[in-house]
Amino acid sequence: MINAGIIGSTGYAGEQLVWILHNHSKVNVKFYSSYSYANTNFSEIYGNYYGVIEDICVDMEEAINKFNEIDVLFIALPQGKSFEITKKALNLGVKVIDLGADFRLNSKNIYENWYGIEHQCDELLEKAVYGLTELNREKIKQSNLLANPGCYPTATILALAPILKNNLVDINSIIIDAKSGVSGSGRNANISSLFTECNESIKPYGVAAHRHTPEIEQELGKISGKNIKVSFTPHLIPMNRGILSTCYASLKLDLTTEYIRELYKDFYKNDYFIKVINGIPETRWVRGSNLCHIGVKVDKRTNRIIVMSVIDNLIKGASGQAVQNMNTMFGLEEKTGLEFIAMAP
Amino acid sequence: MINAGIIGSTGYAGEQLVWILHNHSKVNVKFYSSYSYANTNFSEIYGNYYGVIEDICVDMEEAINKFNEIDVLFIALPQGKSFEITKKALNLGVKVIDLGADFRLNSKNIYENWYGIEHQCDELLEKAVYGLTELNREKIKQSNLLANPGCYPTATILALAPILKNNLVDINSIIIDAKSGVSGSGRNANISSLFTECNESIKPYGVAAHRHTPEIEQELGKISGKNIKVSFTPHLIPMNRGILSTCYASLKLDLTTEYIRELYKDFYKNDYFIKVINGIPETRWVRGSNLCHIGVKVDKRTNRIIVMSVIDNLIKGASGQAVQNMNTMFGLEEKTGLEFIAMAP
Amino acid sequence: MINAGIIGSTGYAGEQLVWILHNHSKVNVKFYSSYSYANTNFSEIYGNYYGVIEDICVDMEEAINKFNEIDVLFIALPQGKSFEITKKALNLGVKVIDLGADFRLNSKNIYENWYGIEHQCDELLEKAVYGLTELNREKIKQSNLLANPGCYPTATILALAPILKNNLVDINSIIIDAKSGVSGSGRNANISSLFTECNESIKPYGVAAHRHTPEIEQELGKISGKNIKVSFTPHLIPMNRGILSTCYASLKLDLTTEYIRELYKDFYKNDYFIKVINGIPETRWVRGSNLCHIGVKVDKRTNRIIVMSVIDNLIKGASGQAVQNMNTMFGLEEKTGLEFIAMAP
Amino acid sequence: MINAGIIGSTGYAGEQLVWILHNHSKVNVKFYSSYSYANTNFSEIYGNYYGVIEDICVDMEEAINKFNEIDVLFIALPQGKSFEITKKALNLGVKVIDLGADFRLNSKNIYENWYGIEHQCDELLEKAVYGLTELNREKIKQSNLLANPGCYPTATILALAPILKNNLVDINSIIIDAKSGVSGSGRNANISSLFTECNESIKPYGVAAHRHTPEIEQELGKISGKNIKVSFTPHLIPMNRGILSTCYASLKLDLTTEYIRELYKDFYKNDYFIKVINGIPETRWVRGSNLCHIGVKVDKRTNRIIVMSVIDNLIKGASGQAVQNMNTMFGLEEKTGLEFIAMAP
Structure with missing residues (x-):
């Protein structure tokens, strides 16, 4: 034990x-x-x-x-x-x-x-080892000090890693429009987190200034081997849990949705918690689980790739991934204690 | 298996x-x-x-x-x-x-x-055996045809059983004001269940006419040995899951909250899924679990007892209890596969 | 002006x-x-x-x-x-x-x-004059110090006044089960009012101890000419606005829903803001208005009357009624500046 | 009349x-x-x-x-x-x-x-005249057949018109990430619009295929005098009302947030319903009104402009704008009957 x-x-x-x-x-x-x-x-x-x-x-x-x-x-x-x-x-x-x-x-x-x-x-x-398990497994096994990723970076880096690793997009074209439930603000007595201030509304925040930006850029930089700058805009959504990261980038070549989806499926083929789906992801299908669902779509008219990833911000975006990392650090099977299915409705 | x-x-x-x-x-x-x-x-x-x-x-x-x-x-x-x-x-x-x-x-x-x-x-x-497990365990063990209770009856009968079994209240005084999340209406394409029709509103429905009334009366009648008639009013709440049953009855004697709480704790002392709490129950603390939380309070000014019970309508109020009953029917430990904690927030 | x-x-x-x-x-x-x-x-x-x-x-x-x-x-x-x-x-x-x-x-x-x-x-x-306009209009006209009613008392007293005035119910049988949106808790930085603590949950609070109880009793006492004690239980609902008061009382006589509804319609026939409806009230139909909708239903099986009233807690339950009172105190038409229709959806 | x-x-x-x-x-x-x-x-x-x-x-x-x-x-x-x-x-x-x-x-x-x-x-x-009132006022005055704009195009075109009119951005760089409340789906009995299917979730839909895309492109094309192609991704948000359009484009020059904000304020200086704000817009501040709030922010690190606009999809995005157009067509003051303030909370 x-x-x-x-x-x-x-x-x-x-x-x-x-x-x-x-x-x-x-x-x-x-x-x-x-x-x-x-x-x-x-x-x-x-x-x-x-x-x-x-x-x-x-x-x-x-x-x-x-x-x-x-x-x-x-x-x-x-x-x-x-x-x-x-x-x-x-x-x-x-x-x-x-x-x-x-x-x-x-x-x-x-x-x-x-x-x-x-x-x-x-x-x-x-x-310190950056603990996005899927991308850093070997280093994590050796690690004594693990920096568990932020919630937005988890969803976003998982969404963008395959196309950056494969050098498919213009690295200056990356835009990340992310959306989070209110639990991302923590359990603090702030007026801006009151039910009556969040319900029936949506707002961007930390526009062009959010602290998860350098974290995303650092890790995408490592994957691509290049210096990356992104535009990252988080939004607050009237729900308890969930993050959706909608990512845009310009393709260098004329590729199809199917081609890219297969590339994603291959990239994550050994990763239990990453599901590359054929349709469009929704946060409810991962709420309460350690899963990340990723969907891709090529916009033929503009030759952009749109990658959409969803996680439960408190689980894969925080505690679930922490346990996944612990399992890895201690030589346990990665999914031990984490095999629960999302709770719907 | x-x-x-x-x-x-x-x-x-x-x-x-x-x-x-x-x-x-x-x-x-x-x-x-x-x-x-x-x-x-x-x-x-x-x-x-x-x-x-x-x-x-x-x-x-x-x-x-x-x-x-x-x-x-x-x-x-x-x-x-x-x-x-x-x-x-x-x-x-x-x-x-x-x-x-x-x-x-x-x-x-x-x-x-x-x-x-x-x-x-x-x-x-x-x-057919009525499958409110806590009250009918022995019959359930022998049963081949199990009628799994309705969601409102589950919360309500569990709330009222101890005081009726102990003959503490005027049986003509029972009022049940119950509240349910929208999943209780099922996954049917009705306009009245649309997000935009349910959100930011509350309404009673089935007033003095809901089909769970005779079910509640039948089972309370068995417990008390008397013919019981209740007023039962369900309400629709803008949330996915959860039932709260707020039950009122006139005490025959001058009893304290503490006395009645102890009586409830004793009544359910062997029931893993029933937690008699010291405070006031909230549906969020049982959402996603098979638990039922019960709180009691004596209104000294009117000598009424107010019993409040909460369940997850889809679990203890439906599928969780069905599995609890299956476990019982097949000789497994009652809580097998049901030991998950409510998911909060 | x-x-x-x-x-x-x-x-x-x-x-x-x-x-x-x-x-x-x-x-x-x-x-x-x-x-x-x-x-x-x-x-x-x-x-x-x-x-x-x-x-x-x-x-x-x-x-x-x-x-x-x-x-x-x-x-x-x-x-x-x-x-x-x-x-x-x-x-x-x-x-x-x-x-x-x-x-x-x-x-x-x-x-x-x-x-x-x-x-x-x-x-x-x-x-000081108690400013439930419909019941106190003449005194309000003369008043220099107006005590604007609480939100729960407004909904509840309007619901119960006609049957108490007409001496139709056992005054010891009154139970009020009320439900409010979160704005009733005010704009204060409390953890218990956070989005993540209120959303997807319902709870009773102030059970048998809420401060609106003596206010309700005082005014119902004046209407009935008797000393009244009620059981009053408020609940917190995951919505911004709205109060529903579900009131129960035992009828002294065998009366029909239709009879009582007509009596209510007659009682409020000169009151613009009180609408006695034929169906069941919902808070959404008064949200953003100064209206109070009231529905009644006799439960023939128990000979109880169930009266359900809805208001917008911030308008008829607070500021709208305050303006209605101001209009009355200054000799303006009562509905001046208050004729907006509820905003749905 | x-x-x-x-x-x-x-x-x-x-x-x-x-x-x-x-x-x-x-x-x-x-x-x-x-x-x-x-x-x-x-x-x-x-x-x-x-x-x-x-x-x-x-x-x-x-x-x-x-x-x-x-x-x-x-x-x-x-x-x-x-x-x-x-x-x-x-x-x-x-x-x-x-x-x-x-x-x-x-x-x-x-x-x-x-x-x-x-x-x-x-x-x-x-x-037919395209009825985005602020941009088409003179034609609307003469019109007998008015095409009232879609909800997403209203928010989006108002957000982008000033920078396109002033030729400040690379027209191939425009990305529109929009978010709407569920009332945008209409009052239809679809399972996908049920409370239990929308609550506690967010999803993109119509990705790279939504019908409002050509409408946005047509009108932005007229403003800029160029052929415009955009990437447009709508998302469904668990709230009744409101649209937020978060728009991204690459600046041709090195401009400040302040410079662009002043340009927007000047562009809309005669438009009562358009408020260029200093901060970040939130849908709640326009809910129930015919207003459009617009906020701008330059991301210096990527030299992108981020324009965020919010409207009430049912009012400025539909019926309010229709009445604004009617006023214009009939020679009334444009804001007649439309001067209500958003309802908060």
Whole structure:
């Protein structure tokens, strides 16, 4: 059995981690840590655990004291909060999976420019592995410090990797129009996240300025071997969960939808969680699962490729992928504990 | 392994059955039958099964031809459609679990009055067992024909059983104000179920006339040993899933909330799926699970007891309970394949 | 022209008041006051006023300095915040319409028991008129201090007044099961009002303890001439607007739905905003209007009457009724500026 | 007074027309025609008109018989259904405003290719004026046959007109990623429009194939004087109303957000209904109004301009614009009857 600890267990990503690990046959959770709800019964915050998980959330100090009991530490904290704790865990030989943003960008400068926070352990940046499992499996197996990808980057990079790897598009033409449910904003008491402010409306946000932009560009750059700049626009949708990334790029050649779809199917042929579908993806078909559905369509009139990918932002876009990475890091079958089907309706 | 067949697999209750049985360690599904979607790949209707269940839905005739391959038949059809098929299955020694209404009422007359349909095999009514598992476990074990309860009756009977069994309330004072998500209306192309007609609104329906009324009265009557008449008002809520039943009754004695809560906890102490909680239930904490949360509160000013119960209408209110009953009928542990936690947010 | 001031203009009730008064042909708004958004342009908070209302919100001090410019002051503040300001306005001869709870209850004791706040100007309680326009029109005409009713009491009292006035029901049998959209919780940064916490769920709250209970009882008592105790249970519904009040009572006589409906139609025959309908009311048909739809149904099996009323909680349940009262206080036609039809879908 | 008739009054666009015209001071509606609901009281279909509009819907034959009583005919029918009726009305000297698609495209060929319907009165195509009021005001004044724009084209053309008119972008770089509420699908009993199929999900549809594409291209072509091809992807959003069009194009020069915003403000300086805002538009701020909010942002890193426009699809995207056009055709002030503010929350 793998002994795990969770820091930040009462945010939405943290709670989903609890949900997944509870049914994972190879994991024991040793502690649930929470800043806002230390000393509170977990099931008082999330009533779905009533009679199922009745552990008391511990504070950070108590969590740190238990590092010697665990093999892996999941951290689900806001940016800038993971530095010290990561160092402590690594020093004790605990593998770290950080669901936050602190180790995703390889460059200290880029991190500091986009996040406006000083990076306090850039010596670890070289060591950290970017955990988009499908694209980085071998490095993940060796990793002790895993930077779990952002939700938008997960959907987007999976959507664009095959055409970039195959050098099929003009790299200056990439536009990403992404849409997310409100859980992406976290469980914070903000007026802008109130039911009455989000329901019956849609809005773009972070236009040409969202922090996931450099993360997308970094990883697409690695795949293509070129310097990539994209336009990325996220939108807020009145639903709890789900991300749709609609990606546009100009084809260099005159290719058909069928040709490209086959290329995608081949690219992901060994990846259980990636389903290249024949039709158009919808977030509901992946909600509550670790799957990513991808659909492609060539617009013959403009010779653009439109790639549409959907994930559950809290699962493949956060906690599910974290567990997928943990499985990979510990030599388990990648899909262990993650084979649930999306819940519809 | 239990070999199962599903008639009506593409309605919402049918699809949930597929969802649950797919992860059930002791069941093989031998066929998925559908009236509207015969000869269609199941995953074309429900995209969440893409690459997971790619079976072709069979029509009724083909389904019947496969009755000799199965141990249990699940029927999820509208009222009046189960008669012939039930007889055929029983004659072949197949156990039948009917998720519809055709075998729930013990009286042919009451059935015909409320449903406006002639009952074509009332000789089976005596044989049929009402499958509210927690209240009828022993009979269910012996049963070959199981009438799976309606969604509202499940939530309501579980809410009221303890006080009626203990003779604590005036039986003429019972009022049930129930609320359901839209999936309770089924997957039918009705204008009244359109997004634009349901969203941002709430309405009562079937006021003093809903067909679940005699079902509730019949079962409460058995528990109390008395003839029971209730006022039952269902409401339509703009959400996919969930039922809340808010039940009111006048206490005969001056009792406290705490006293009654303890009585409920004791009543359900051996029932894994029933959680008597200390606070107020919310449908989100059971959505996607087979659980029923019950909260109680005495209104001291009027000496009424208010019992509030929540279920997922498609799981404990339909397919989950059907599987719970199957487990019981086949001697499996009752919670096999049903231990998932509600999905929140 | 009537010169008006608004205190608390940036809450939801305040904003709706701005919305209505902007199109009211007889009113000039002299200032918009806000605690949280003083010195902010109103259209920065509510973007729907961009290019329409570009006034800067004033703070309380500045608002008070302008009392000599106004004829009427609308106050939309939380409980306990209206005392001083009301006295100041009345002393200057300004009529006051308080949308909050501070002057609704006639008894200082009851107020203090339910709200847990000391009442600091109970000498005004006798002077205050309860502004359910349809039931209190003559007193409102003479009033200088108007207590605008709560949202639940408005829907509920309108639903029950005719049967209580006519002495048709057992006054000990009244149960009110009410449902409200999330805007009823106000524009406050609470986790429990987040989209992700409210969407896809329903819950009761304030069970047997909600502060609108004594308000309902007080007014029903006046109508019936008797001491009334009710059971009142509000529920939170995943929609922005709307209240449905489902009311149950035992009939003393054997009466038909038609008889009671005619009695209701007669009772409200001179009330433009009250529509007694033949069917079952739905909140969507009054959303965005000052109307109240009422439907009745006798449950012959239990001899109970079920009265269902719907309003828009922010309009007839708050700001629309406030304007209706203002019209009445100033001798205008009651429906001036309030004749908009509900917006559907 | 203008006497008007409405064909197709019970669809969502038709109903919104009724809603607007009811409060229009210069219009009498002489008949409400409906195919599905002939001989039904209008308020039985839309309960918000109870006690307000109690007219009986007439069938087509009766409607045609009343053409001699009217000055203007509004037609809100599906494509291919307006040909005969338009000819009849025009022959009687009645001005026609067609909210459908039959007269929007100037080319019979393009119409037939995209709609798959034979155009039965292409002799009228030359006569028809495309009714995007802000861009075509002078022609509209002279028009007897007005083709009211589609909802997506309205939002999109308004978003792109200023940069195309000023020749600021590479015309081969235009990508339009649009999002619509479900009312855009009309009031039809389709499973894909059910609450349970749309709620908690988002999907693209009509990818690279939507019929509004040639309409957008035709009008952008006129503005720019060039042949334009765009990529246009609509998405379905779980909300009743609203369209957001997020438009991307490559700038020819290095321009700032501020420069372009000023250019937009200048372009629309005489257009009451177009508000160029400083921030990012949200559909809720225009819901229930005839307004269009436009926001612009230059992505300096890619030198793309991102223009975001929002409208209420049923008002500015359909019925409101139809009334705006009627006002223009009859010499009324353009905003008559259309000055309502969006309803929030």
